[in-house]
Amino acid sequence: MTVHRELAWAKINLSLRLGPVRPSDGRHLLVTLFSSLRLADALTIEAGGGRDEVVCDAVPGRNLVADALAGLRAAGWDAPAVRVMIDKRIPLAAGMGGGSADAAAMLRAAHRLAPVPAGAVAAIAARLGADVPAQLHPGASLAVGAGEIAEPVVDLAAHGVVVVPQRFGLSSADVYREADRLGLPGGDLHAARRELAAALPGPLADRLVVNDLEAAALSLAPEIARARGAVAQAGVDRALVCGSGPTVIGVCWGSDGVERAARAAARLRARFPGVVNAAPLARGVGEPSSKP
Ligand code: ATP
Numbered sequence: 001m002t003v004h005r006e007l008a009w010a011k012i013n014l015s016l017r018l019g020p021v022r023p024s025d026g027r028h029l030l031v032t033l034f035s036s037l038r039l040a041d042a043l044t045i046e047a048g049g050g051r052d053e054v055v056c057d058a059v060p061g062r063n064l065v066a067d068a069l070a071g072l073r074a075a076g077w078d079a080p081a082v083r084v085m086i087d088k089r090i091p092l093a094a095g096m097g098g099g100s101a102d103a104a105a106m107l108r109a110a111h112r113l114a115p116v117p118a119g120a121v122a123a124i125a126a127r128l129g130a131d132v133p134a135q136l137h138p139g140a141s142l143a144v145g146a147g148e149i150a151e152p153v154v155d156l157a158a159h160g161v162v163v164v165p166q167r168f169g170l171s172s173a174d175v176y177r178e179a180d181r182l183g184l185p186g187g188d189l190h191a192a193r194r195e196l197a198a199a200l201p202g203p204l205a206d207r208l209v210v211n212d213l214e215a216a217a218l219s220l221a222p223e224i225a226r227a228r229g230a231v232a233q234a235g236v237d238r239a240l241v242c243g244s245g246p247t248v249i250g251v252c253w254g255s256d257g258v259e260r261a262a263r264a265a266a267r268l269r270a271r272f273p274g275v276v277n278a279a280p281l282a283r284g285v286g287e288p289s290s291k292p
Contacts, residue, residue, distance in 0.1 A: 001047035001080060004112055008043060008086075008105035009036040009138045009281050010096040011131070012161060013243045014204065014251065017192040018184060018212035027130055027146035028176055030212075031193045033204075034150065036138040037161060037278040041088050041098060043105050045113070048081035056086035056102075064103040064128060071124035072110050079114035091274070093169025095217075095243030097131045104135035138281050142200070144193060156280070157202035159253050160261030162236060164227045165274045166246040170217060175244040179216035187212070203253035209238040217245030224248060230271060234264040 011034045019029035043065070052073070054063045065084055084106065090098035107121045125132040126148050134141050134150035143150040199208055218224050224241060227248040231239035236250030252260035258279045265277035 001082075001113070004045040004109055006043045006045065006105040006109040007040040008090070008098070008101035009135075010039045010090040010098060010101060010278075011036050011135060011138075011243075012096065012163075012249050013211060014159075015196055015208050016211045016213060016243065017187055017189060017196075018179060019189040020186060021180070022146060025146070028179075029145065029189055030143075030147060031189050031196060032143050032147055033140065033153070033196060033200075034134050034143060034147075035140045035156060035159075035161075036135070036281040037096075037163070038281050039089060039096075039163065039276060039278045041086055041090050041102055041105070043102065043109065044085040044087070045082050045106075045109055046085075048083035051081050053081075053083045054086065055083065056088065058088040058092060059086075059099075064099040065106045067128055068103040068106040068124060071127065072107070072116065072120065075120035075124065076117050077110055077114055077120070079110070082113065091165035091169075091247060093171060094165055094247040095170070095172070095241065095245045096163075096247055097135060097243065100129050100131035101135050101138075103128050104132050104138075107132075108136060140280065142193070142197060144189070153200055155201045157204075157253060158255050158257055159203070159251055160258035160277060160279055161252070162231065162234065162250040162261040162264040162268065162275065162277045163242070164231055164248045164250075164268060164272045165276075166221070166224065166227065166248075167274075168221065168246065170220060170244060170246045172244040174220060175213055175216045178220050179213055182216055182219060184212055184215055203237075206238055209240060209251055211240045211242070213244055214241040217241045221246050227272060230268055231264070234267045235260060236264050
């Protein structure tokens with residue numbers, strides 16, 4: 001079997017507006033603007049032994065890529081057994097969607113090994129997690145539902161991002177639970193979507209570059225405030241917690257945004273050693289060469 005390599009890009013949420021819980025599945029409704037970054041895990045897919053195997057030392061316990069493979073097998077995908085090695089670069093439990101990105105990368109790569117039954121990839125992605133469908137097509141997207149109904153944003157305004165990971169992770173489920181406890185959700189999501197869509201392709205006004213989960217992440221881990229304050233002072237346009245946190249991002253709009261994010265990263269590096277700056281991924285870069 002040829003060795004296949006697939007990149008799994010991190011996502012940030014440039015805007016995340018939270019609504020109520022959806023009774024059908026207990027997930028929160030939201031409106032969010034995803035942007036994929038040029039910060040990626042790498043999947044290497046090669047011939048396996050008798051059964052599929054996922055090797056990823058950084059992630060203890062069941063891997064979402066193993067779940068993606070199980071879904072593909074159940075749908076009738078009959079490639080020979082594979083071994084998938086994951087080189088993790090995306091910080092873990094950081095609100096940057098690393099697990100979802102890895103699963104989406106496996107689903108994108110599957111058709112290169114054997115035909116995938118029509119509709120299977122989309123169905124498996126939706127089952128694996130609300131962030132997975134959007135990450136099947138890396139790039140910017142505006143998502144509704146629980147994040148699984150995503151429309152591409154083809155020409156999002158140029159921006160650069162400085163990313164400050166934390167030494168600890170936060171479970172997304174805990175953060176959503178804390179948001180409920182604090183009574184955070186409840187905005188008018190239709191209005192939020194309309195306002196965001198009208199402002200695209202941006203650059204977005206500060207009031208739109210917001211994260212309704214931020215207060216919940218800060219409530220669970222008040223030390224995030226230190227990084228958020230430092231990023232806000234580092235010359236970026238907007239500092240916010242990324243997704244369910246605890247990663248803090250700084251967004252710099254404009255054609256010099258990537259350079260400004262790099263300068264911010266340099267300023268922050270002494271206090272926050274894990275800091276990276278990243279450019280957004282142009283839409284289409286992560287698309288499969290032919291459709292599954
Ligand atoms: P999201 O923003 O999508 O809610 P996250 O970025 O906060 O997620 P992840 O890094 O995706 O968090 O991981 C959350 C948990 O999922 C991890 O703690 C880990 O136990 C589990 N997991 C399973 N597979 C993976 C994977 N391939 N990469 C990272 N985490 C994985």
